[in-house]
Amino acid sequence: MTDSAPPRHEALRALAADPRAQAAAQATAGPPPADVTAWLADLTSLIGVPFAYLVPHPGMLPPESVRFFVVDPNWTAALIDGTLSISATTAPAAAAMAVLRPVAIHTAHRDAAARAQSAKSGPPQEPSAAATGPPVYSGFLLRSAAVADWPGVQIRAYADSAAVTTALPAIRLERLAPTILLGLFSGLVQHVEFTEPAQHLHFGVNSATDLTLSVRRVDQNQAGVQPPGDPEVRAAVRADPARVVLDIDGTVSAIANALASVYQPQPPPPLGPAGFSLQLMQATPSQAFQSDTAAPGPAAPNSGPGK
């Protein structure tokens, strides 16, 4: 059959390589449909990729561990190629796909970057990030009972180990399993802080023996701030030899008295349920981890291991 190869394929291939023809085909096809772009942006942030593809060996993520990683842009590129391949069913479609592929990839990266930017904590990103090449994604996998027991752990990731820059925008903070949390950020993560979520700050007394509570301000501007000298009050308890049950009424009036002296000569703001829960709050310090992915690896892409 070599002597009878249809010239049409050759012509199509040559046409697809012509920049003017590419422009014409792209103009006719227009930008990728929104659902395609969203799907590709999902894939660039590895949404939907089965867990076994992310962690091929169970020993890579043992219980009670945290692992830092950098996303391989070549892997996501191959993932996108596989996605686009489903429409390249005929030779003309394959030629057209070759023309549209850069557009699809560029839009997907732009979409993913826009998502990261819309995250409230993220700093504004320079728009050239998507234009210069695939974005750098990195993050961590956290496997711990804390993921299950403290839903909504607060996570800040920084691009420097001293955590002085603004936090990196989070692309994904998602529980993949009851005890496994995936954090994916735009940029190279060097330092991560885990904080007990604000809604889970636990409540109690400072000390089990003398049952003290720290007095905190309850006005709008300085709510939660401890006045100078860190005044404490003793929680009132019910007269019960077998149990330690707080006498809430008595404790509330003790705190109100202490607040009166904090705010004098002004009258203290009324102490309501919100102000009372503020006095019972026990803060947890955040835990910081340094990434070990800083040194660029010796791995050359597409060359196989052991080079």
Added chain:
Amino acid sequence: MNPASDALSDLAAGDQPPATAAGQAVFYDDIQPVLPVGEYQVIVQNGVSVAEPAPAANSPNQASYATVQRFRVDGPRVSLAPNDVVSMRPPPGSQGIYDTWLPHVLLSQRSLPWQVSINNQDAGAPTPWLAVLLFARGEIDVQGSPPAPGTTGVQTVNIAEYLRPPAGTLGPQPTTGLTNLASEAPQLTCKVVDVDFAAFRAVAPKTSELPFLASVRYVDASDQETLDAPYPGWYSLVIGNRLPTGAADNLYVAHLVSLEGFAGQLPDQLAATGYNLVRMVSLASWSFASTGAAGDFTALMTNLKVNPFTVPISPAGPDPTSQLIGHAVAEGYSMLGYSSRLGEQTIAWYRGPLQPAPVVANPQPGYPSAAAALVYDPTTGMFDVSYAAAWEIGRLLTLANGPVAASLATWVAAAAGANRSLMERSRTTETADFSPPERPGAGQTRRGVARQTIAEVVLPALLGKGGRRPAFGATPDPTRLSGRRMPGLLDSETLHGLLESSDDLYAEVRAHALRAAASSETAATQTEPPTAPEQT
């Protein structure tokens, strides 16, 4: 809890989330539902009066029309939806130094603690109907014995049984809502807990204390993992009043109970006599141990192990194999079983998208197949299937997503159509025209293009002109020897001529061969095919 009543109850604080930075929290005393759970009626009255002209003597000059619409706002009276409870502290089933902790429950509906009235009063008084009661294991009764360690002692009874507990057990004062519920759905079951009467009196908050034990907070959740909640960032909170300390076995059970119908039994009221147990609806319950071993957030975080994201093997040894494997593992590779396409069972290198160290981007023109993305490692003779696996899972995931696959195909088809019409136009005109095709008015040109294509491409291809095989029918000369002069061989015409001219075939062939050898130079020039290439 149906969605409609949920929305109604939450219109109260329908304001926007307060302006906060990530990690900040705003505290509220309470968020009252617009319509607390209960029975309602809407009365519409329409008065009509006729002023002019003066009415006849017997007809009234005024009329009044009224209609009454009754409705009920339903709520979580005896059970909560599974996602109503966000978390319970100390964590269920955990062990830790909790002797300074007040147990508490975080709820995802911000007005939930104020949706039900604890007595028959009209709602509106900001008294929560939920309370967290902490008991030592021995203070709870399950058919005469304390619950097994790790369980909370809840029993499932139907609602009638809850309203009429056995003798010696104190139940709720039936409220209108509970009575209606029992008469409408007598088979409805609820989870209850039986508690020692003295322990209940010792632990339950006083009426004046209840408001202080429930509050609302808004937390800026932009730096948290995404949680599925009806009002993201809004939580209501119910705190207990007892510290988990002093129990002999260190085992504690906390219950989120409904106080509906117990307004008269709280410790600031006179104690009822003749009871040794109290039966309450337990909306959520958990047990934990308050002991030495730390299980709190800080302890868990401190004990986390940070290591490179690699397979945890370290082949020691100076031999090249150990060196190579060690190197590959450090780069994030793992060895997985691999069924090659020839059916061979072998192993291959694989590493996922998550790498222990940054990898340089190496843009490729686009893999047309998974096999194209295979990387062969000549050192080990093994394949690196990482990118091939990525290609294949991308294809499979997208094939499974029908709508996206369809719109991707439509998009590509549009570009393919553009390519096709470009090619057709570049054949008809000498210079290629790459502007996008104008849709209307191109019919004349297209018809001409079609005719020309049929005449110049399709027909020759069908008829097998230009040295190609025809599309239809058997090839007239399968050996392709027709018309060719082979040295030392007789073509069919010469053979037929020799047969006709003489009877002695051998002599004729021999004579012919001698003649051919003599004129071999002339014959060599005549081995070209006689047919001239046609113009296309």
